[in-house]
Every structure is written in C-alpha cells, then in structure tokens.
Amino acid sequence: MDQSFLLMLSNLLHLHNHLDPTTTLLSDTPSSTSTAPASLLTSTSAAPLLFFTIASVLSYIASTQQPKTTTKSPSKSPSSSTxxxxxxxxxxxxxxxxxxxxxxxxxxxxxxxxxxxxxxxxxxxxxxxxxxxxxxxxxxxxxxxxxxxxxxxxxxxxxxxxxxxxxxxxxxxxxxxxxxxxxxxxLYPEFIKIPVSRRRLHETTQGFEQLTSLPNICGAIGSTPIKLHHLPNDVANPSMYYCPQGFPSILLQVVADHKKIFWDVCVKSPGGFDYGTHFRDSLLYNRLISGDIEWDKVMSVRGQPVRPYIVGDWHYPLLSFLLTPFSWNRAGNPVQNAYDEALIEGWKVVEEAIGLLKGRWKILQDLNVGLNHVPQTIVACCVLHNLCQIAREPEPELWKEPEESIRPPRVLENEKSSYYYGETLRKALADDLYQRLSSR
Structure with a gap:
C-alpha cells in the first residue's frame, strides 16, 4: 500500500484520539468514567472514526486521480508553474x-x-x-x-x-x-525638471559650451513620431495621425540637457502635425513666450544681453528663447556656417537622446497599447530613460530615425517681436564665435 496513504491514516487516528469528546471527558474528569454507559463510549469513538476514514479514502482517491486529468489539459501544462x-x-x-x-x-x-x-x-x-x-x-x-x-x-x-x-x-x-x-x-516631477536652480543651470550651460563654444545654451529641443501599432476604428480623422514617413503616430517633443537627460516632455499632437505647431501647443512654449520661466543667468555678447536659450533645428521657429540655424544646407556665409555647425553640434544631443530612448524601450518603435494610454506610456519611457542616464547605465545602440522632409514653420503675428530679437541674438553670437575661432 502507498506509504503516503498509510501515513494519512495514522495522522487521522492521532487526530481522532486528540479531538474525540469522550476521550477528552475521560481524561479531564476521572469521576465520570464510573457513570458513563459502555454504549456511549462506543458510539462517541467508533462512529466518527469510521466517518473520517471513509471521507479520507474518498479524498485520497480523488487527489490521486486529479493530476491524470489535469495533465491532459492543453491550457495548463506542467511546466507553466516552473x-x-x-x-x-x-x-x-x-x-x-x-x-x-x-x-x-x-x-x-x-x-x-x-x-x-x-x-x-x-x-x-x-x-x-x-x-x-x-x-x-x-x-x-x-x-x-x-x-x-x-x-x-x-x-x-x-x-x-x-x-x-x-x-x-x-x-x-x-x-x-x-x-x-x-x-x-x-515620478515625473522628480526626474524631469526644468534646470532653473543656479547650480544645475550653470552645469548645463557649461556642458553645452564645451560641446559648441556657444554660451548660455540650456537645452536642445527635438521631436519624433511614435509609431502606433494600429488606430482604433472609431477615430474621427485617421489621416491626421499619419506622419510624413507614412505611418500612424503620435508626436513626442523633448528638451534634453548636455547629458541627454530630458528636462521637458510633451505628448500632445497626432503625427500629421508639424513640429512647430506641436511646440506652440505645448506648456513649455506658453511659459517661455509669457516669460513665466526666469533663468537667473544673463550674459552680454557684443552688447546684447543673452539669457539662457534652447536650440532647435530647422523644424522650429526662430525666437528670442529658441535659436535655430541660418540655413539647413550650409548656404550661408562663413560666419553663418560656423555658427550653424556649432549649434547643430549642440542640437545633436537631443537627437541622440531620442535614439537612446527608442533603443532602450523598444515598445516606442511600434506602440501596441490603447490610444487612450499612449501618452502615459511614452512619458513613462522618458522617465525611465532619465533614470538610466542619471545612473549612467550603458547606452544601447541608437535607434535610427527615418529620413523626413523639412517643414520650416512660419512666424506668427504675435511672435514677430520675439523673432526679430532672436535674429539679433543669433547674429551677435555668430559674429562672436567666428571672431574667437579666427583668433585661435
């Protein structure tokens, strides 16, 4: 007979002797034994034991047959638990x-x-x-x-x-x-912060100056379409989600520092929007255009006060707080070309940061979540990216963005004063840089 079955019966007998009420009565009150009838002693001990034994045998038989039926089920394989x-x-x-x-x-x-x-x-x-x-x-x-x-x-x-x-x-x-x-x-407020503190702002501008020789750069702005695995059938206007590369997407806009750490993230517009429009819809733009963000670091370059600014490529408008290249194909004069090369060197930081983001979190290469959860999934990946950069995790192979056409944004009426001031700043910075490079 199966040893486990014998052990089970032995344990049941021990349990019965421990719990049987008659046995307890005899052990606790010796005087009762003389008056207790023999029939009562028999009925209080044998019947429960017989009941427990029969129930235990039936339970044992059922338990030994259970694995045979479950192993035949394709939905629950034995290896699933391990x-x-x-x-x-x-x-x-x-x-x-x-x-x-x-x-x-x-x-x-x-x-x-x-x-x-x-x-x-x-x-x-x-x-x-x-x-x-x-x-x-x-x-x-x-x-x-x-x-x-x-x-x-x-x-x-x-x-x-x-x-x-x-x-x-x-x-x-x-x-x-x-x-x-x-x-x-x-976790967003803890790991994605605008560099407004004096220490961090100084560290950021110094880091960019070492890369570009341009003073007071505090960030580089870039955008990328995040490919959607599919669009729901009930989307009102599917065409507005298709980016110039030909796939449905949501736009991600980020601003990165010299360490490729994002200090602003915006996920708002469908992929069919241009980057300039997406930028103008962002909270960052509204805060910058209204002067809500004040950086306590002003420099003078050729008589022009230069506050901290971000740099972008040709997809973004030229503004007092966002400087862009003179041309996209080195069509300017030597002064302008030298400035453009320096600025693009700083802008490449955000390009590489986006490549790292998509290289680390591959779900962003083909986002397979519900449309309502797309923004939070993208932002969550940006938070995790910053954690990895802060911890100096090894950088994976960069995700290469597909080629895209350039769509320079037009200047809006309410931006004209900021645009003209940005032109003045860009010229002053270009002249100063060229003079310093020529004197070396």
Whole structure:
C-alpha cells in the first residue's frame, strides 16, 4: 500500500484520539468514567472514526486521480508553474540567486530582461511600491514592475506577456496601464525638471559650451513620431495621425540637457502635425513666450544681453528663447556656417537622446497599447530613460530615425517681436564665435 496513504491514516487516528469528546471527558474528569454507559463510549469513538476514514479514502482517491486529468489539459501544462517567468522563478532570481552573481554579470542579466540594472530596478520598485500596494493588486509589486518593464523593453504585446506569465491579457493591460500611469505622474516631477536652480543651470550651460563654444545654451529641443501599432476604428480623422514617413503616430517633443537627460516632455499632437505647431501647443512654449520661466543667468555678447536659450533645428521657429540655424544646407556665409555647425553640434544631443530612448524601450518603435494610454506610456519611457542616464547605465545602440522632409514653420503675428530679437541674438553670437575661432 502507498506509504503516503498509510501515513494519512495514522495522522487521522492521532487526530481522532486528540479531538474525540469522550476521550477528552475521560481524561479531564476521572469521576465520570464510573457513570458513563459502555454504549456511549462506543458510539462517541467508533462512529466518527469510521466517518473520517471513509471521507479520507474518498479524498485520497480523488487527489490521486486529479493530476491524470489535469495533465491532459492543453491550457495548463506542467511546466507553466516552473516557467522562468513565474512569480516563484522571479523571486528566486531577485532575492537569492541575484546576490551570488558578480555585479557586472547580475546587471547585464537584468538589463537583458528589463532594460536596466538591478539597482535601478529596485529604485523604481521602491518608489512605486506604496502606490501599487494601495491598489490592492494581487501580484507582488516588484513582479508587476518587472513584467511591465519587460514589455516596455522588448516591445511585447499583452497577449505575448499573458502567455509568458500565465495571466489573462486584460490583466496584463491593466497592470501595464497602472505602472506606466504611476511613472508618468508620480515620478515625473522628480526626474524631469526644468534646470532653473543656479547650480544645475550653470552645469548645463557649461556642458553645452564645451560641446559648441556657444554660451548660455540650456537645452536642445527635438521631436519624433511614435509609431502606433494600429488606430482604433472609431477615430474621427485617421489621416491626421499619419506622419510624413507614412505611418500612424503620435508626436513626442523633448528638451534634453548636455547629458541627454530630458528636462521637458510633451505628448500632445497626432503625427500629421508639424513640429512647430506641436511646440506652440505645448506648456513649455506658453511659459517661455509669457516669460513665466526666469533663468537667473544673463550674459552680454557684443552688447546684447543673452539669457539662457534652447536650440532647435530647422523644424522650429526662430525666437528670442529658441535659436535655430541660418540655413539647413550650409548656404550661408562663413560666419553663418560656423555658427550653424556649432549649434547643430549642440542640437545633436537631443537627437541622440531620442535614439537612446527608442533603443532602450523598444515598445516606442511600434506602440501596441490603447490610444487612450499612449501618452502615459511614452512619458513613462522618458522617465525611465532619465533614470538610466542619471545612473549612467550603458547606452544601447541608437535607434535610427527615418529620413523626413523639412517643414520650416512660419512666424506668427504675435511672435514677430520675439523673432526679430532672436535674429539679433543669433547674429551677435555668430559674429562672436567666428571672431574667437579666427583668433585661435
């Protein structure tokens, strides 16, 4: 007979002797034994034992037959519980096995799975855990974050993740939406900040000056279309989502510092809009044009007061706070061409930052989430990008943007005074740079 069955019967007999009311009565009150009838002793001991034995045999038979039926089910394979993507496997990797590895090996393994090193991963988990706990999610916080990061890093669909993690696709989407929303709202103010403090502003302008020899640059602005996997059928005007490259998209606008860290992110317009229009719709533009942002650093260049400014390429309007090249094809004079080369050298910082963003978080190469959740997913990836840059994570291969046509924006009526002042600043900076380069 099966040893486990014998052991079960032995345990049941022990349990019966421990719980039987007659046995308890005899042990606790010896005087009662003389008055208790023999029939009562028999009925209070034998009947429950027989009941427990029969029930246990039936339970044992059912339990031994259960695996035979479940193994035939194609939906629940025996290997699913030991999958490398299961909670138990994740726990073993993150809490035990991970600390037996050398740090470079550990972090390389974590990056391949989740797009960032283990210390940065734990930082994200620690910051999101209080909010995830409040949501009463049935999964552990670190497991939920890891699952979402793997989706963002590898561009996986909810259906693919559902198969890997043995969860329903709707639950994968729900957890993805929750984690990306928390990243885009709770962590955004901490990791995406305009450099208004004196120390950070000085560090940023000095960093750009080392790259370009141009003073007081505080950021580089760039935009990119984020490809959408598909458009919902109920979209009112699908054509406005198609960018010049020919695919449906949402525009992402970012401003980066010299370390390729974003200090402003805007996701607002469909891909069919031009970059200048998207810029004018952004909160950053409204704050700059109204003078709401005040940088405490003014320099004098050839008698012109130069406040901190951002640089852009030919897709953006020339303004007092946004300087652009004279021409897009080196068609200017030597002074203008020297300035253009220097400015584009600074602008390439944001081009590379966007390439890193899409290289790290491959979901942005073909965004497979619902249209309502597109903005928060993009912003969440920008927050994670900044975390990686601040932690000096190894930079992946840059995503190469497809070629796009240049659509220089027109100057609006209310921008003319800012445009003329920008022209004056650009000329002063170009003359000053050319003179310094010529005297070397």
């Amino acid at each position: 999958s490398q993507f299961s909670v138990s496997a994740f726990r073993a990797l993150s809490t035990e096995h991970i600390w037996t590895l050398d740090a470079p090996v550990r972090d390389a393994q974590w990056r391949s799975l989740y797009g960032l090193s283990y210390p940065v991963f734990t930082t994200v988990v620690d910051k999101l855990k209080p909010y995830i706990t409040q949501s009463q999610l049935s999964l552990p916080s670190d497991y939920a974050v890891a699952m979402v990061l793997s989706r963002l890093c590898h561009g996986l669909s909810a259906k693919t993740l559902a198969t890997r993690y043995s969860l329903e696709p709707y639950l994968i989407s729900k957890i993805t939406n929750m984690v990306t929303r928390l990243l885009a709202t709770k």
